Amino acid sequence: MTSPSPTADRGAGPAVSVGDVTKTYGDRRAVDGVCLDVRRGEFFGLLGPNGAGKSTLVEIMEGLRKADSGSVTVFGESPWPRNTALLPRMGVQTQSSAFFVRQTVHEHLRTVAALFGAERAAVDATLDIVGLGGRHDVRVDDLSGGQRQRLAIASALVHGPELIFLDEPTASLDPEGRRALWEVLRDLKAEGRTIVYTTHHLDEAEALCDRVGILVAGRLVVTDEPQHLISTFGATSRMLVPLGRIDERKAASLPGVDAVTVQGGHLVLETRATGKVLAALDAVTGLDGVQTRTPSLEDVYLDITTRQNPQNPLASNNQEHQV
Numbered sequence: 459m460t461s462p463s464p465t466a467d468r469g470a471g472p473a474v475s476v477g478d479v480t481k482t483y484g485d486r487r488a489v490d491g492v493c494l495d496v497r498r499g500e501f502f503g504l505l506g507p508n509g510a511g512k513s514t515l516v517e518i519m520e521g522l523r524k525a526d527s528g529s530v531t532v533f534g535e536s537p538w539p540r541n542t543a544l545l546p547r548m549g550v551q552t553q554s555s556a557f558f559v560r561q562t563v564h565e566h567l568r569t570v571a572a573l574f575g576a577e578r579a580a581v582d583a584t585l586d587i588v589g590l591g592g593r594h595d596v597r598v599d600d601l602s603g604g605q606r607q608r609l610a611i612a613s614a615l616v617h618g619p620e621l622i623f624l625d626e627p628t629a630s631l632d633p634e635g636r637r638a639l640w641e642v643l644r645d646l647k648a649e650g651r652t653i654v655y656t657t658h659h660l661d662e663a664e665a666l667c668d669r670v671g672i673l674v675a676g677r678l679v680v681t682d683e684p685q686h687l688i689s690t691f692g693a694t695s696r697m698l699v700p701l702g703r704i705d706e707r708k709a710a711s712l713p714g715v716d717a718v719t720v721q722g723g724h725l726v727l728e729t730r731a732t733g734k735v736l737a738a739l740d741a742v743t744g745l746d747g748v749q750t751r752t753p754s755l756e757d758v759y760l761d762i763t764t765r766q767n768p769q770n771p772l773a774s775n776n777q778e779h780q781v
């Protein structure tokens with residue numbers, strides 16, 4: 459990854475523009491009228507349940523799949539049919555990456571680097587970055603699942619692309635590897651590169667992404683900054699009160715309390731009015747030992763995906779929240 463950093467020219471139009479894209483497999487609509495712009499220099503996270511259409515949408519952006527209808531541009535150009543002018547500017551890690559399995563790790567990445575005309579020095583540097591520095595001579599088919607994942611990520615980064623697509627890059631990484639990759643991705647963003655990635659780790663998306671989009675059954679139901687989404691979506695906070703401090707019925711009657719449950723050694727008070735409930739609790743029992751859990755992106759995500767999923771009996775169709 460020794461190629462020069464791109465200057466994130468935010469005036470030059472979006473990195474990726476998706477207009478009313480639809481893709482159907484047989485009678486299954488995998489992507490259903492998605493509109494989305496990813497800005498230059500942005501870290502964009504695509505979230506959604508298994509089968510929601512994330513990989514299909516990302517592969518359409520990458521030019522690996524053809525949309526049935528709608529428009530896609532990458533840096534203003536169509537990625538389909540295979541656009542050789544765009545290839546050096548994009549790095550792609552697919553969910554089922556292909557490898558030259560009979561090669562060693564170093565040979566594999568050298569081959570990928572050569573395809574893109576990347577400098578040989580970039581191979582060693584990139585293997586170090588993804589934590590495969592000590593595995594140069596191991597054959598690809600002898601790597602563990604997580605090590606293969608690291609090699610797939612290295613293959614997407616080795617030529618220093620401006621736009622990086624990663625489909626669940628942290629899915630099989632150990633916790634240390636996941637955190638190390640966070641730092642790599644933050645550095646890439648700091649260099650002005652654009653990142654589009656998918657994940658099921660909501661803590662990770664909250665920590666890394668400038669914006670997230672949530673896909674449910676092929677439809678993009680929300681696009682927003684994680685913190686803005688959390689604060690505007692009205693997800694509940696939870697207050698954990700040690701059992702025995704206040705009676706369950708009394709807790710339920712406090713102003714601002716929406717629901718009360720018993721979990722472990724605590725009464726759990728759900729509320730959208732944290733200050734009000736804390737004041738009431740303070741007056742009744744004091745706040746010693748009371749813990750507050752503020753809502754996370756995961757709470758909002760679960761709320762949205764549960765309500766939007768047509769297979770879910772709790773679903774409703776009037777919850778759209780496009781920002």
Ligand SMILES: Nc1ncnc2c1ncn2[C@@H]1O[C@H](COP(=O)(O)OP(=O)(O)OP(=O)(O)O)[C@@H](O)[C@H]1O
Nearest residue numbers: 483486488506507508509510511512513514515553
């Ligand atoms: N090549 C294909 N042929 C037929 N159906 C497909 C194909 N690829 C995906 N699908 C279907 O399209 C839908 C969306 O799949 P996709 O892989 O895009 O979902 P995803 O959001 O990436 O899921 P996951 O989180 O499991 O990776 C699914 O119902 C899947 O079965």
Ligand SMILES: [Mg+2]
Nearest residue numbers: 512513514553
């Ligand atoms: Mg997928």
